[in-house]
Amino acid sequence: MAEESNPPVPPAGDNAAAAEAAGPSKKAAKKAEAKAKKEALKAQRAAERIAVAATSNEPEEDPAKDFYGAATPALLASFPAGAEYVHLKDINESHLGKTVVIRAWLQNTRMQGAKMAFVELREEGNWAIQGIVSATADNKAEDGKPVISKRMVKWVGAVNPESFVTVEATVEKPFAPVKSCRVSDFELHITKLYVIAAAPATLGMTLAAANRAVTNFSDEEAKPEEAAQEKEAEGGPPAASMLTHLDNIVMHKRSPVQQAIADIRVEVKHLFRSYLREHGFKEFEPPCLIGAASEGGANVFSMPYFNQKAYLAQSPQFYKQFEIAGGRKRVFSIGPVFRAENSNTPRHMTEFTGLDMEMEIQKDYHEVLSMLEGVLLHIFRGIEKNCAAEIELVRSVYPSPEILLPEPGKELRLTFAEAQKLLREEGPEEFRNVRDDEDMSTPQEKALGALVREKYKTDFFAVDKFPEAARPFYAKVDPASKPNEPVTNAFDMFLRGQEILSGGERIADPDELEARIRFKGVDPKSAGIKEYIQVFREAGVPPHGGGGIGLDRVVAWYLALPSVHLAAYYPRTPKRLLP
């Protein structure tokens, strides 16, 4: 680490030039302008002072002076000259002995005496490589090779970690594989290093800390004693709370573990979309702004909207159905949904990404169930294959058991009644009396997940035929169910004992829908509901069903993360809207 920091010269001269170049603007206040110039000038002078300080006590000419320093725009425009620009993940045997150029974050430096410095360069994710800069003996280069001065070595060794640099180097074999870097079979013998964007001398959170398991997910500020604990880790760099991570969003995101989670999230989304596209689904965009809080009461955000009130959609449910009514056979959407729920738990967010689909049913709503099972298993098997390295990396920080998936064709579907019976008969004492006509609680779901894993060797399964009382008004009641124990053609899917999907058949007949809405105690003439029912009266709507998946939860529970907030890019909680 660059504690004895002699900070590299920031390219502040340019800033000043740019600020001056901006010149007069009719709109901008004279005052602001003057302030800006003063600021820029100050920065320029500070940079000049640093530059002078860096060289003043070594008066003699540095033969390597052009090989390091702050990168100027002119230098960047012509660099690399003659050398191949490579990505770290692409380096292979063919590069051995060749001169290459890379652009990367310098994540670590270590001086080895006065003549040699080791650096770690990270390009993206956890693709890092070791670099060595070694002073040429007596400043005399052999065979036209460039001279590396001790001053250059010292300068490189003092670059602040997480500065963005560009490097010219020859690719060599290290004496032994470099354990600390993913590119372990090669190292870079650095001949030039320029800082493109300097990091501060002290990071708000180091990369090592950012890459440790988050200690605390509370939205509250940690109490002083907890903050102290946060610093004291059992060996290794200190870990930090989620609040510290979010306050240092750049370092949070740069940590290899968050990069890996993000990559897995990208792949989950891609697999969802590509599977459905292959099965004839068409994407559409439901609106976020809606005119009525039609789907639920309390948990909806509302806002002034010109001369009326607008609400934020809690799901694309109605709009998916409108697409089916409007002549699309199979649709899906991927987008934000909002819940104004004051729940401060690791399972909740006020904004999350919904993966939703809806399809025409030909014979039976199990077509929908099969499609959703299919897409989820495609996702799970897909990331297992395509993101093996990322999953392993996440597990090194957040350990989790291997996930058990059913063999193809042996997917597990329990009815709700079967699941409750299993809980009653083989579950923990407290679930001896669970009923078939009441929804499951979160602890019940977890206990069921554990029982199923033990008994059926799978972490993924569906629970079908939920009781009528546990489902919303648009859920189709199974016409074959007993009149005094009505169940719906609706299901949930579970992963590691947590719900990740809700789906089922919807009511397509307007009279049946209106009757059910009334039965549920909702006024069919109320705002939003009236228009919803009307859609099914406009023209004949085919039988249909669908489901919704929470992207954040699928990623979080697949990886057994301690909080869904780690799977989101910018988690929104009742207390937090930043960054």
Add this chain to the structure above:
Amino acid sequence: MAEESNPPVPPAGDNAAAAEAAGPSKKAAKKAEAKAKKEALKAQRAAERIAVAATSNEPEEDPAKDFYGAATPALLASFPAGAEYVHLKDINESHLGKTVVIRAWLQNTRMQGAKMAFVELREEGNWAIQGIVSATADNKAEDGKPVISKRMVKWVGAVNPESFVTVEATVEKPFAPVKSCRVSDFELHITKLYVIAAAPATLGMTLAAANRAVTNFSDEEAKPEEAAQEKEAEGGPPAASMLTHLDNIVMHKRSPVQQAIADIRVEVKHLFRSYLREHGFKEFEPPCLIGAASEGGANVFSMPYFNQKAYLAQSPQFYKQFEIAGGRKRVFSIGPVFRAENSNTPRHMTEFTGLDMEMEIQKDYHEVLSMLEGVLLHIFRGIEKNCAAEIELVRSVYPSPEILLPEPGKELRLTFAEAQKLLREEGPEEFRNVRDDEDMSTPQEKALGALVREKYKTDFFAVDKFPEAARPFYAKVDPASKPNEPVTNAFDMFLRGQEILSGGERIADPDELEARIRFKGVDPKSAGIKEYIQVFREAGVPPHGGGGIGLDRVVAWYLALPSVHLAAYYPRTPKRLLP
């Protein structure tokens, strides 16, 4: 058309059964339940009355009675038995003479005497086929073929248009190609037809009307005399206003022209995404809910958010940059953005879909410009190829000239100064004095588009180096520009004379950024801005740039639609949040 409507029996009996099956619920009020039952019973009795009326004056047994009627769940579960289920778009020579089953909307019926009825069946988009149901002479079938009774023919001829039906038929060659249907080389000789979901006797808007050009995009109710004009069309079915379309969203969406626009929109999105993925971009989801109205002042929606205030994001700008700062080299996002602008024009919506990207710059921001040119041309050439039929269909309703695209490698890039010079020297009189340091107006953009099309034979081009005053505070000022005429490394792209993209290099250095923010008259300590600048101080951020495309506008202007509202699925305007 089925004017002499003898409506098919709606499957109301099931509704009643389902409602009854629902049984007692602890929560639902007794009152609501009673009402629901009454409603369902009423519907059942009405259905029975219709059924009796349909058959009462023909007392003798109908030999075809099992071949038509309302589809029951039992029938649907076993249908088709032995026949191949086909999609209309897949029908080919191999099906000739074979019995197939389709599910489709019956879009039209026509009686030919008492013994024959023609129907048009549409499955999706504009995939329609002609069907014929023809009574068997003397009710005597030959060779074990099913008997078609006159009563069946009459019943089929009276099915309400836009009912959803399932049909068993043999595929035959028509005497002559059926001009009115896309599947023109085959016709269906119908042996069974069941109504799965009945349309009402009178549609709020017929399919033919829905498929005509919208007459009026005003958000206001049409005045009586305009409404009368709306009905009076110069031949053909009457056209309707956008308000009528939105009030009949199902028929609006079912119209082949809207289906085609939707298909093109799906493809634009897909091409954007697949091109960027191939070029190493990673998708991410920026938040919609943000803690400060940081990007602009007046045009932002705000709402109560627990103990604070939340705003809806006007663009993912800051978050794209956070991703770059957070270690992603290239990112893109597709999602909703919001503008609280009280603009009631065919170019504005309060919610639209943004296609956004951001990337690290290696040498020069023209890397960003090239990437965006590349993705847009990929989209335009892609839909030209993949959506030829859809584009042709849209043109048949909304005529537009062929779009002129540059040859590969000959993309047109004008500087802002060059564009203004062109306008001054060769443009309309009113633009003789346009200045190089003031932003372009919409009429200027249109005139420029016309000039460029004439002179350079392209409808797509970029205008680069916008003046400083015309760009937001995050735009990088070109360090090489004249101090008294500062221009930015920022550009727009135009299609048919309308802006579809804004992009450019962003300021990556925190001091330069702070100075510029101040210069623009914004307080760098204000909410949201402070946190934005801080991100660039957290660690070294590489030079980067990007751009944003309005999906709705790209679709609308490519197709030269009269309003962007036609390209959106559910257009949001200051006056309208429904459906």
